[in-house]
Amino acid sequence: MPMPTDHELFDLGDVVLQRGATLRGATLAYKTYGTLNADKSNVIVHPTWYSAWHDANEWTIGKGRACDPDEYFIVVPNQLNNGLSSSPSNTPPPYDGPNFPPVTFYDQVEVQHRLLTQKWGIESIELVLGSSMGAAQTYQWAVSHPEMVKRAAPIVGAPVTSEHNQVFLKSLRAALTADPVFNGGRYSPGALPTVGLRAFARIYAGWGLSQAFYRQREYRRIGFSSLEDFLVGFWEGFWLDDRDPNNLLGMLWTWEHGDVVQTPGLDGDTEAALRSIRCPLLAMPGKTDLYFPPEDEEWASQFIPNGEVRVIPSIYGHFAGLGNNPADNDFIDGALKELLHRPA
Amino acid sequence: MPMPTDHELFDLGDVVLQRGATLRGATLAYKTYGTLNADKSNVIVHPTWYSAWHDANEWTIGKGRACDPDEYFIVVPNQLNNGLSSSPSNTPPPYDGPNFPPVTFYDQVEVQHRLLTQKWGIESIELVLGSSMGAAQTYQWAVSHPEMVKRAAPIVGAPVTSEHNQVFLKSLRAALTADPVFNGGRYSPGALPTVGLRAFARIYAGWGLSQAFYRQREYRRIGFSSLEDFLVGFWEGFWLDDRDPNNLLGMLWTWEHGDVVQTPGLDGDTEAALRSIRCPLLAMPGKTDLYFPPEDEEWASQFIPNGEVRVIPSIYGHFAGLGNNPADNDFIDGALKELLHRPA
Numbered sequence: 001m002p003m004p005t006d007h008e009l010f011d012l013g014d015v016v017l018q019r020g021a022t023l024r025g026a027t028l029a030y031k032t033y034g035t036l037n038a039d040k041s042n043v044i045v046h047p048t049w050y051s052a053w054h055d056a057n058e059w060t061i062g063k064g065r066a067c068d069p070d071e072y073f074i075v076v077p078n079q080l081n082n083g084l085s086s087s088p089s090n091t092p093p094p095y096d097g098p099n100f101p102p103v104t105f106y107d108q109v110e111v112q113h114r115l116l117t118q119k120w121g122i123e124s125i126e127l128v129l130g131s132s133m134g135a136a137q138t139y140q141w142a143v144s145h146p147e148m149v150k151r152a153a154p155i156v157g158a159p160v161t162s163e164h165n166q167v168f169l170k171s172l173r174a175a176l177t178a179d180p181v182f183n184g185g186r187y188s189p190g191a192l193p194t195v196g197l198r199a200f201a202r203i204y205a206g207w208g209l210s211q212a213f214y215r216q217r218e219y220r221r222i223g224f225s226s227l228e229d230f231l232v233g234f235w236e237g238f239w240l241d242d243r244d245p246n247n248l249l250g251m252l253w254t255w256e257h258g259d260v261v262q263t264p265g266l267d268g269d270t271e272a273a274l275r276s277i278r279c280p281l282l283a284m285p286g287k288t289d290l291y292f293p294p295e296d297e298e299w300a301s302q303f304i305p306n307g308e309v310r311v312i313p314s315i316y317g318h319f320a321g322l323g324n325n326p327a328d329n330d331f332i333d334g335a336l337k338e339l340l341h342r343p344a
Numbered sequence: 345m346p347m348p349t350d351h352e353l354f355d356l357g358d359v360v361l362q363r364g365a366t367l368r369g370a371t372l373a374y375k376t377y378g379t380l381n382a383d384k385s386n387v388i389v390h391p392t393w394y395s396a397w398h399d400a401n402e403w404t405i406g407k408g409r410a411c412d413p414d415e416y417f418i419v420v421p422n423q424l425n426n427g428l429s430s431s432p433s434n435t436p437p438p439y440d441g442p443n444f445p446p447v448t449f450y451d452q453v454e455v456q457h458r459l460l461t462q463k464w465g466i467e468s469i470e471l472v473l474g475s476s477m478g479a480a481q482t483y484q485w486a487v488s489h490p491e492m493v494k495r496a497a498p499i500v501g502a503p504v505t506s507e508h509n510q511v512f513l514k515s516l517r518a519a520l521t522a523d524p525v526f527n528g529g530r531y532s533p534g535a536l537p538t539v540g541l542r543a544f545a546r547i548y549a550g551w552g553l554s555q556a557f558y559r560q561r562e563y564r565r566i567g568f569s570s571l572e573d574f575l576v577g578f579w580e581g582f583w584l585d586d587r588d589p590n591n592l593l594g595m596l597w598t599w600e601h602g603d604v605v606q607t608p609g610l611d612g613d614t615e616a617a618l619r620s621i622r623c624p625l626l627a628m629p630g631k632t633d634l635y636f637p638p639e640d641e642e643w644a645s646q647f648i649p650n651g652e653v654r655v656i657p658s659i660y661g662h663f664a665g666l667g668n669n670p671a672d673n674d675f676i677d678g679a680l681k682e683l684l685h686r687p688a
Contacts, residue, residue: 163559202511
């Protein structure tokens with residue numbers, strides 16, 4: 001699936017990023033589903049995951065689902081670095097390509113907050129949800145704006161990127177940048193480091209799904225004829241499809257440095273940041289997720305006053321939370337409905 | 345630790361390999377511990393793991409341990425491709441470097457069988473044990489020579505390399521070969537593809553140990569001050585230390601294609617191959633091993649008439665079976681002693 005074009009753009013103006021750079025004339029790409037009601041009380045925010053665009057979240061949205069556009073106004077902001085919002089691939093010098101500045105999850109949420117408050121005057125959000133890096137943004141929303149967020153549902157993601165997860169990310173970076181065509185990020189758009197991207201794809205293939213997924217050759221059920229077909233047809237195809245390497249490394253940096261402790265005023269105390277979350281927060285890790293294992297969510301949940309963990313009983317590994325398996329989607333949808341019906 | 349030099353060499357002559365090539369003037373490097381008794385009834389065979397030399401097995405050997413050289417004659421054969429036995433790095437043309445032919449686990453065991461029978465006239469083995477790729481060789485010994493092997497103890501390894509495990513291996517190969525210095529294996533010994541090897545190291549770092557190992561920062565207990573120190577000081581150091589890339593890819597091929605079904609006469613039936621194992625076989629997977637998870641051993645064990653699985657209760661992931669953690673070593677040593685005391 002190539003990069004979608006059915007989004008709108010919000011002019012952020014100048015964005016002073018947490019690590020120091022100012023991104024001038026920055027843009028946030030977003031798509032909305034449904035209609036904002038008169039008292040602005042039907043808002044759902046659903047940030048995007050690594051490498052994804054807004055369309056990757058559409059599996060959660062639809063008539064009869066928890067995120068029903070007949071009832072809710074659902075905003076899907078594209079994270080900075082994903083190629084639609086301001087990113088290495090679409091920013092002019094001096095912050096173009098490999099010169100694009102580092103963006104934290106705190107920054108991601110702040111620009112989304114600007115969109116909601118400045119464009120629509122929204123003051124309250126019924127639900128923030130998101131998968132993977134979207135889950136990290138969900139946690140960050142609950143920490144940064146406890147006065148706004150009424151419910152939170154982070155899916156297959158965490159408030160702190162664990163060291164083991166970081167090792168996975170560092171291996172992706174090392175493989176991608178080993179390709180000489182990458183050339184410190186100064187490749188030309190027509191000549192991408194495809195050897196590095198294919199290595200990146202093979203690494204991701206091992207991490208994204210579980211041992212049991214491969215043991216049961218589950219890839220056959222989703223349209224791939226063999227292991228090799230899955231590795232090339234799905235995985236290499238995915239990363240070679242409009243995924244700009246500098247964008248990927250930009251998002252990787254955000255992910256690698258993920259920690260709600262970076263919220264200003266929380267004094268470098270992760271546990272205090274988690275304790276500051278006021279709303280009900282229902283975390284849904286995947287039982288067989290190799291890089292966001294349920295144990296990390298269970299650790300975090302103990303500090304969140306209204307925290308709960310509900311493990312997705314799936315062999316789809318990390319992909320349990322990305323909309324690929326109908327049974328997992330139903331599990332998540334059921335939990336979201338229950339959460340939305342709770343008083344907040 | 346650089347490549348050891350305290351081994352002996354056995355001249356294998358010409359070795360006809362299973363996939364067709366004949367390796368002429370091949371050599372098997374080995375080391376022995378203890379003394380062969382008069383009736384040749386005290387033999388233990390302990391093949392090596394991926395990238396390892398014989399010295400990596402010495403944690404299992406010692407006075408008072410299961411593999412006690414006062415009692416047993418312990419033979420540690422270095423696998424082909426490991427740099428001491430015939431390998432890409434030490435073989436003259438036409439089978440030098442990237443031209444070295446593929447070697448199966450069946451081949452590995454056959455050359456070890458030659459050493460035992462031709463050099464010492466050994467007809468019976470009290471115990472074959474091995475970790476990781478050594479475990480695969482252990483299974484293969486029990487399938488290839490059921491008349492000789494009285495007990496088998498595969499540790500953190502399997503009789504069949506699972507598809508998930510293959511994905512991990514393919515990612516290692518893709519990262520190493522993405523380095524242009526690799527040049528199809530035609531690098532010069534003085535100019536190794538170190539960028540590729542460092543990417544290889546980062547991938548391995550994520551797989552070799554468990555989520556819990558990193559969560560508990562266990563690397564601090566084994567002498568590393570930080571995550572970065574562990575990744576560079578241990579992991580990059582390990583792979584940059586006398587590990588020849590063509591040798592690594594040769595061993596990788598053996599591992600990736602591991603399956604006892606390749607035993608001639610077993611008609612392509614993995615379950616039949618496992619059923620043919622006569623001796624008691626005690627498999628010891630690691631509870632948190634990411635690429636040889638206990639489920640794979642439990643699957644295999646159901647077909648082995650005298651098969652048993654005892655899971656190492658460790659957070660050391662795959663490394664639970666490589667001699668790095670005293671508690672795991674004790675667990676394994678205790679199980680080996682029990683196995684050796686069983687009548688066979």
